[in-house]
Structure formats: C-alpha cells, structure tokens
Amino acid sequence: MAELHPDNPYAKDRFADPSKAVEFPPEARKRFEHILTRYPSKEAALLPTLHLAQETWGWISPETVHYVSELLDLSPANVFGVVSFYNMYNQKPVGKYHLQVCTNLSCMINRAYDIYEGLCEKLHVKPGGTTPDGLYTVTEVECLGSCGTAPVVQINNDYHENMSVEEMDALLPKLK
Amino acid sequence: MEPIKVLTANIDKPNSTAIDTYLQSGGYERARKALTTMTPDAIIQLVKDSELRGRGGAGFPTGSKWGFVPKNAPRPTYLLCNADESEPGTFKDRVIIEKDPHLLIESMIITGFAIGSNPMSYIYIRGEFHYGATVLEKALAEARAKGFLGKGVFGTSFDFDITVARGAGAYICGEETGLIESIEGHRGQPRVKPPFPAIIGAFGGPTVVQNVETLACVPLIVENGAEWFKSFGSPKNTGPKLYCISGAINKPGVYEFPLGVNLKELIYEHCGGIPGGRKLKAVIPGGASAPMLLPHEIDLPLNFDAVMKAGSMLGSAAIIVIDDSMCIVDAVWRLAKFFAHESCGQCTPCREGTNWIETVLDRIERGGGVPEDIPLLMDMPENITGRSLCALGDAACGPVLSSIHKFTDEFRYHIEHKSCLPETKRYRRLDFASGH
Ligand SMILES: Cc1cc2nc3c(=O)[nH]c(=O)nc-3n(C[C@H](O)[C@H](O)[C@H](O)COP(=O)(O)O)c2cc1C
Ligand code: SF4
Ligand code: FES
Numbered sequence: 001m002a003e004l005h006p007d008n009p010y011a012k013d014r015f016a017d018p019s020k021a022v023e024f025p026p027e028a029r030k031r032f033e034h035i036l037t038r039y040p041s042k043e044a045a046l047l048p049t050l051h052l053a054q055e056t057w058g059w060i061s062p063e064t065v066h067y068v069s070e071l072l073d074l075s076p077a078n079v080f081g082v083v084s085f086y087n088m089y090n091q092k093p094v095g096k097y098h099l100q101v102c103t104n105l106s107c108m109i110n111r112a113y114d115i116y117e118g119l120c121e122k123l124h125v126k127p128g129g130t131t132p133d134g135l136y137t138v139t140e141v142e143c144l145g146s147c148g149t150a151p152v153v154q155i156n157n158d159y160h161e162n163m164s165v166e167e168m169d170a171l172l173p174k175l176k
Numbered sequence: 177m178e179p180i181k182v183l184t185a186n187i188d189k190p191n192s193t194a195i196d197t198y199l200q201s202g203g204y205e206r207a208r209k210a211l212t213t214m215t216p217d218a219i220i221q222l223v224k225d226s227e228l229r230g231r232g233g234a235g236f237p238t239g240s241k242w243g244f245v246p247k248n249a250p251r252p253t254y255l256l257c258n259a260d261e262s263e264p265g266t267f268k269d270r271v272i273i274e275k276d277p278h279l280l281i282e283s284m285i286i287t288g289f290a291i292g293s294n295p296m297s298y299i300y301i302r303g304e305f306h307y308g309a310t311v312l313e314k315a316l317a318e319a320r321a322k323g324f325l326g327k328g329v330f331g332t333s334f335d336f337d338i339t340v341a342r343g344a345g346a347y348i349c350g351e352e353t354g355l356i357e358s359i360e361g362h363r364g365q366p367r368v369k370p371p372f373p374a375i376i377g378a379f380g381g382p383t384v385v386q387n388v389e390t391l392a393c394v395p396l397i398v399e400n401g402a403e404w405f406k407s408f409g410s411p412k413n414t415g416p417k418l419y420c421i422s423g424a425i426n427k428p429g430v431y432e433f434p435l436g437v438n439l440k441e442l443i444y445e446h447c448g449g450i451p452g453g454r455k456l457k458a459v460i461p462g463g464a465s466a467p468m469l470l471p472h473e474i475d476l477p478l479n480f481d482a483v484m485k486a487g488s489m490l491g492s493a494a495i496i497v498i499d500d501s502m503c504i505v506d507a508v509w510r511l512a513k514f515f516a517h518e519s520c521g522q523c524t525p526c527r528e529g530t531n532w533i534e535t536v537l538d539r540i541e542r543g544g545g546v547p548e549d550i551p552l553l554m555d556m557p558e559n560i561t562g563r564s565l566c567a568l569g570d571a572a573c574g575p576v577l578s579s580i581h582k583f584t585d586e587f588r589y590h591i592e593h594k595s596c597l598p599e600t601k602r603y604r605r606l607d608f609a610s611g612h
Contacts, residue, residue, distance in 0.1 A: 038296065038339040039296075039339075039361075040252075040296070041361070041379065043360065043362075044359060044360050044361040044379075046361035047341070047342065047343070047358065047361060048341065048342065050344070051303070051342060051344065072361075081363060082361070082362065082363055085363035085520075086303075086343075086345050086363075086364075087344065088303045088304070088343075088345035103510070103604070104264045104514060105265070105423065105460075105464065105498075105507060105510050106264070106265055106422035106423045106428075106496055108507075108510055108603050109496075109497075109498065109499075109502065109507075109603065110423075111603065113603055113605065113608075117605055117608055120608070127608065141345075142347065142514055142517065143262065143263075143264035143265070143266075143464075143514070145261045145266060145267045145269075145270055145302065145304065147264070147265055147266075147267055147422035147423075147428070147494075148267050148420060148422050148428040148429045148430060149428070150422055150423075150428070154304060157306040157307075158306075158307075159307070
C-alpha cells in the first residue's frame with residue numbers, strides 16, 4: 001500500500017479524533033432526512049450525504065467519515081473507500097476558491113496548460129496545492145464536458161468558459 | 177447536408193427551461209398519449225421500429241434493450257438516465273439538460289412506463305454539472321406540481337418520480353454497471369457481465385441505463401412515428417443526432433444533423449475549418465476512446481456503421497480536431513494520462529497497462545525513448561484488450577494503437593532526435609509534475 005502523503009490528514013489521524021466530532025446543523029440534517037426518502041437503501045444515500053457533508057464543512061475529514069458511517073450504518077472503512085475513489089471529495093481542506101483547470105485534449109489544444117502552469121507559478125503553489133492564506137487551491141482536472149468552449153476553469157461550482165491566461169489574470173484579483 | 181433543429185428545437189426559445197414554454201410546444205402531450213392510449217409493448221415495438229440506437233457510446237438498439245427486461249422479475253425494475261457525460265470531447269447531453277430539461281423528464285415518463293419502472297427512477301448526472309443539476313431539480317419540481325410526476329400520472333395507475341443523483345468525479349461511472357454501483361452507494365467499479373443490467377442491475381432488479389440524448393428521441397418518436405424518425409439518416413443509422421466538435425477548429429460547438437453528416441463537410445463547411453491557417457493532422461471521431469483518423473480518411477458519413485468500417489467508432493459523436501502544429505506523442509500522452517487516472521483499478525491488465533502506456537509515452541516525449549518502445553506500445557493493447565472487465569481497458573488502447581500505426585515516423589523521429597518533429601510542439605512544460 002502506498003504511503004500517505006505527510007500533508008494528508010489521514011496520515012496522522014487515521015482514526016477520528018472524538019474532540020473534533022461533527023454533526024449536521026439542523027438545515028443540513030433536514031436535507032439528509034429528505035435524501036433518505038429518495039433511495040431504497042440507506043447505503044445508496046452515501047454519495048449525496050457526502051456531497052452534503054462537503055457543502056457543510058468544505059472537505060471530508062476523518063471525523064466526517066465516522067459521522068457519515070454512523071448515520072448510514074456503514075463501516076468507516078467502507079465510507080473512506082468511497083471518499084477516496086471519487087475525485088470530487090476533498091480529502092484535505094481546499095482554499096476558498098478551488099481553481100480546477102481542465103487540461104484534457106480539447107482544452108490542451110486551446111492552451112489550457114498555459115493557464116494551469118501560470119496559476120501555479122503566480123500563486124507559488126505546487127499542483128494541487130493551496131496558498132498559505134487559504135484563498136486558492138489549484139488543481140488539474142479531467143474533461144469537464146465543456147470542450148466546445150475550451151479552455152475551461154471550474155471555480156468552486158461555476159464553469160468559466162473560453163478562458164485564457166489574460167482572462168485568468170483579470171479574474172484572479174476579483175476572487176478575494 | 178443542412179443542420180436541423182429537431183432535438184434542439186426548443187433550446188433557443190426565451191425561457192426554454194420553464195414548463196410553460198415547454199407546454200406551449202406540445203410538451204407532455206407525448207407522454208399523455210403514450211400512457212393513455214398505448215400499451216407498454218406497443219411503445220417498445222414503436223421504438224424498435226424506429227431503429228433508434230444508443231447515443232451514449234455503444235450504439236446498441238434501444239427498443240431491443242427494453243425488450244430484454246423480464247415482465248415478472250422478483251424485484252422492481254429501474255430506469256437510470258446516464259447523464260455522466262464524461263467521455264473527453266463530449267458536451268451534448270448538457271445542452272438538453274440545461275436548455276430543455278422537460279424533454280428529458282417527459283422521455284423518462286414514457287420510457288419508465290414502457291419498461292414497467294419502479295416508481296422511483298434516477299438521473300445520474302456528473303458531479304461537476306452543478307448548474308445542470310439545479311436546472312433539473314427546478315424542472316422536476318414544476319413537473320410534480322402539474323401532476324406529471326407522482327401518483328397516478330395522467331390519471332393512470334402508473335406512479336413515477338425522478339431523483340437527481342449526482343456523481344462525484346469518476347469517468348468510470350459512465351459505464352453502465354459502474355453507474356449502477358455508484359447509485360447503490362459504492363465505488364464505481366464495473367460488474368462482470370452477464371448478468372446484463374436488463375436482467376439484474378440496480379438493487380438487484382432489472383435495469384435500463386439510457387443516455388440523455390437517446391431518451392430525448394423517445395417523445396419525438398411517440399409523436400411523429402417510426403417512419404418519420406427513419407426519414408433521418410440511413411437504414412440502421414436513423415434519427416437526428418447531436419455532434420460535438422472541439423479542439424483545433426474555428427467554430428466549435430454542438431451541431432445537430434441527421435445521423436450521418438459527412439465528417440469532412442462538418443469540419444470545413446459547417447465549422448469553418450482549422451484556425452490560424454494550420455492544417456489538419458488527425459481527427460478523433462467519437463470521443464477519447466475512438467481510434468484516430470487521418471486527413472485522407474475523413475470523407476465519410478458520421479454514423480455508427482460507416483465510422484466502424486473506417487476502423488474507428490462513432491462513440492459519443494465527440495469530434496476532436498488536432499492540427500499539424502501539435503506533437504502527436506504529446507496529444508496521445510494526454511489521453512493516456514486520462515485513462516490511467518480513470519481506470520478503476522479492478523483488472524490488472526487495465527490498471528497496470530494504462531499506467532505503462534502513459535509512462536512510456538511521457539518518456540518518449542521527454543527524449544528518453546528507445547526504439548523498442550514502439551513495438552512495446554504496439555504490443556500493449558494485445559495484453560489489455562479483451563482481458564479486462566469493461567470497455568475502458570479497450571478504449572485506452574484506441575488512440576494509442578491508432579496513432580502509433582498512423583504516425584510511426586513521427587514516433588521514430590521523436591525517439592531518435594529526442595525532440596518533437598520540426599514545426600510541431602508540445603503544449604505543456606515538462607518541468608511541471610503532473611497534478612494528479
Ligand atoms: C468507460 C466508459 C464510459 C462511459 N461513459 C458514458 C457516459 O459518460 N455517458 C453515457 O451515456 N454513456 C457512457 N458509456 C456507455 C454506457 O456504458 C452505456 O452503454 C450507455 O449508457 C447506454 O445508453 P445508450 O444505449 O442510450 O447509449 C460509457 C461506457 C464506458 C465503457
Ligand atoms: S477494465 Fe479498467 S476500468 Fe474497467 S473494470 Fe477493469 S480496471 Fe476497471
Ligand atoms: S477537454 Fe476540457 S472540457 Fe473537455
């Protein structure tokens with residue numbers, strides 16, 4: 001098994017820290033109850049529940065894994081297996097703005113790597129890294145299903161299409 | 177051939193996503209007609225007669241698939257709409273989802289009725305499509321408010337509702353059994369077939385997985401008949417079709433034509449050709465999984481059978497255009513990197529093979545290639561194809577194998593000279609480590 005990267009919170013904290021226990025706030029709890037009514041099994045509610053957890057806390061911490069596993073009567077190992085399988089679940093905290101640059105072929109042909117490499121350099125972050133002020137995370141992602149308006153940068157939930165290095169430069173100061 | 181507006185008839189209307197706009201153009205009348213005047217078997221026969229084939233990639237006859245669903249299975253039957261849209265180059269389902277969501281909902285009511293679906297069905301939409309999911313949720317709420325979803329749809333005894341299930345960033349969940357696993361709350365690892373999903377799929381019940389665009393054809397067939405549908409395209413390759421075109425092209429986008437528009441005509445007449453006075457180098461006709469075609473091979477109709485005959489596949493009709501300024505090794509490396517990243521890891525040949533393909537291509541790109549790399553890469557597909565569970569393994573070989581056979585000289589040059597062919601370049605910097 002591969003060593004976990006030292007920055008990975010699961011490396012230090014493979015088991016949840018009870019002092020950091022989490023619980024859905026009432027509004028999220030209501031949405032969770034609604035999710036349960038939409039699936040024939042509790043287990044099937046796992047992906048939407050994780051989405052809800054990530055919306056609530058920004059990432060899926062070891063404590064969240066434990067919490068969700070208890071909510072759905074699953075083992076933490078099972079939940080962690082699912083979290084780590086899917087790209088969109090953040091296994092460590094990300095910046096306020098998650099800059100996700102598609103570099104797949106159609107975007108690459110339209111110079112997506114210039115945007116991606118430029119962002120890493122300007123913000124002094126490694127690929128996948130977060131700026132020390134916690135403002136930006138830069139990630140290279142696979143095709144976003146928007147190749148007709150390449151290159152595409154997804155910032156948090158929103159697609160920014162027909163991007164360029166210049167547009168990115170102009171946009172960045174607005175993301176505060 | 178002229179572009180048409182059949183599947184895309186509504187998308188340019190102001191407020192196209194609102195149910196009132198949809199109702200004004202006869203929306204939900206097709207579902208009413210199907211549920212109140214037709215039997216499920218008659219609908220299945222109609223779809224069989226239309227010769228509709230799946231738009232998600234495999235081109236399987238839709239009516240036949242519905243016909244496989246057993247009538248008295250011990251567990252409920254599920255209808256799952258595949259809105260995963262993650263084959264690189266593909267962005268067509270998104271147009272229907274974001275601009276005409278009621279067309280999709282209406283199509284699912286008809287299809288659910290035809291296959292005897294459980295009262296709950298799902299639209300599995302890729303997690304990145306936040307906006308699309310929001311549009312769908314709103315449209316579903318409107319449809320419920322009008323009584324088009326819920327108990328006793330159109331006064332019949334048929335109960336039906338739809339839940340939007342969001343993916344979370346895994347290409348493999350577009351594969352139908354990976355999608356089923358994901359809906360069940362698991363990692364999206366494809367299942368061994370048989371049993372096929374039509375017999376045992378989601379939650380142990382018979383399951384029909386259908387692409388968004390395939391479903392969108394169904395109300396049109398119910399309204400206008402099978403003969404009308406067959407008036408588009410050619411025998412066994414019928415109907416209107418959305419084509420996605422991107423890469424090195426002047427007018428990228430989604431275009432609708434009768435199935436079988438000529439690829440050369442599409443590139444040069446409808447999409448304005450290659451930008452910057454550059455020349456065509458290669459075309460991928462059906463998404464990242466499809467083998468490449470050379471400029472002299474593109475005078476062909478883009479339908480399932482013709483593209484197959486040309487040694488590639490129509491796939492999701494995602495046309496990616498590569499111009500002559502791009503280093504082919506680097507282009508193929510990017511696709512290889514995608515497949516290595518997206519392999520679900522269950523089958524050793526796919527998990528290891530896709531990583532090796534990426535590694536060897538990167539090595540060649542970096543000037544570290546050796547002459548044996550060419551036979552090595554040519555050999556690789558033989559060890560993956562047919563030796564893994566799902567089609568991802570095979571797909572990963574499509575662009576690689578075709579490019580090495582079609583651009584052998586360029587690969588050789590790269591290995592001998594440790595650099596790109598003159599006048600071609602790579603579009604990334606080598607001092608950057610890969611991000612994932
Ligand atoms: C690796 C892989 C990825 C796939 N991705 C998608 C996808 O994103 N969307 C889709 O509709 N079909 C996708 N498919 C095809 C599905 O497995 C399935 O054939 C399709 O959803 C059936 O619907 P259709 O007959 O309407 O095309 C994929 C297949 C494979 C092997
Ligand atoms: S072929 Fe690849 S993606 Fe498909 S099941 Fe096997 S390992 Fe997973
Ligand atoms: S290649 Fe970037 S969105 Fe498809």
